[in-house]
Amino acid sequence: MRADRHQKKKKKRWPSILFVFLLLIAAVSGYAYYQYKQGVNQSLKKMNQDKKTAKVVYDFAGQKDQYGDTNVLLLGSDARGNEKSRSDTIMILHYNEDKGTFKLTSIMRDSYVAIPGHTKHKINSAFARGGPELMRQTIKHNFDIDLQYYAIVDFQGFVQLIDELFPNGVEMNVEKKMSTNIYPPLQPGLQRLNGAQMLSYVRFRHDAIGDFGRVERQQKAIKAIKDQLSGLKTIAKLPKLIGVVTPYINTNMATTDGVSMAKDFLSGDQNIETLRIPVDNSFTEERISGEGAVLDIDVEKNKEALHQFITK
Template structure:
């Protein structure tokens, strides 16, 4: 009799624990959904206020994981609107390997002169204008033998909104020189905190002696700074809202759950510094001028392909 009563008490205890667990899961899901929608509504209000056009083109994208098990995400920066065809202003690939727990970032300089499937040789950023992210995927696969699973086209205003939401006091950046030409803001040299608009100007500036090479370097430095400084705040609870804030400004084939999973995995573990690579690598290219293209980077394709594959495979 006593044993039977003990068994009943244990059963009730486990039922209570299970109910509490389910309630907690439901509360977490509800919080995530609420914060995500808060972020979306916040961005939509700003879009409506500025009468900004955010129609999203529906793209096909036949991506898959690469031969090393990496999830590679094609990141394209653009300020084009609606159906306007434009070259990609920024081309990056984010590499995520769940098994090794590694996060890496490759910048592909937009003036690289390579073959674009079906179009001959052009600057690599022309692939986006000719055939959207899918043709860019094919171009990278053909030239560097790298498969891409996802794409994300980020409108520059989305970048501004994301930075302002995540960093109300700005992102700490050491600005190396005065910058103002063609970026819409003026940046003074020195260590300072930049809001979204000024940080966007910082990563877009390229009107100096080193041109696009300096711009790519600043882009990588800024993304590293954002990642490192996000780790120092209570990031994980803010992730749903941050993703909601950027959603109206991003065109991607990634599910919201995929973005949350990868972001949570990065910020919940001590990942250290994100490794970066620039294509072309040093001593692997020459400056050329091509009729109809202007200034281009004529690269040693095999040398860069080897460096690219070594970077993501280790």
């Protein structure tokens, strides 16, 4: 009899436990959504735009690469959603879901390559000619790598994200005075940079090494951001962070996929490996009529370097 009563109590207890569990999930989901909307509204207020402002919808025939990994085409632009603008920054974020690891490839914008349907031009013009889809086709055609997603990032979104993540700034060692064609200007030395200052740092290119230095600084900045993130505390802020950058990003990635990747990025303790295309000793600097200064690259050598980097 006692055993029967104990069994009945056990059966009655399970619905209560399930109800509490579902209630907890609903509460967490509701709070996450509230934080997300707070982030969105915060950025919209700073943008001084109507909430119903539409983003350009791009066709993008992306897929996982031949190694089963996810590659995200990252394009930096001052004119979000403007098909006439060239992409100022071109990166590929490589994500290995099984390992939870990330690698980053920067493609220099003056790389002189074949653009499908448009002969040879600087690679950054592919965006102006056909949006992220033509950029995807160009990278596939030259380097034989598939890209599943794209994300066009307005640089002001970068500023807002840095200020939200790092209220006290990101610690950076600024290697030289930087002032030409950027604001605010930067002085050399170890210091904490806010969002606007970080944008100046990653965009400066008016020195002896030009775009090569800028690409190096962009990769250095991303590594510093990753190294200085505070693990669980940052993950707890993830819904609001996603909301903060959403108005500034045009992407074909579902929010759930973005959250999953962001969680792995924030929680992982491994360093981000980086690659620059063109690699050393694989290009010559030329002047082409109608194009100006270009990097005439050895496509096969760079294709091989990219695949070795992804698979090692």
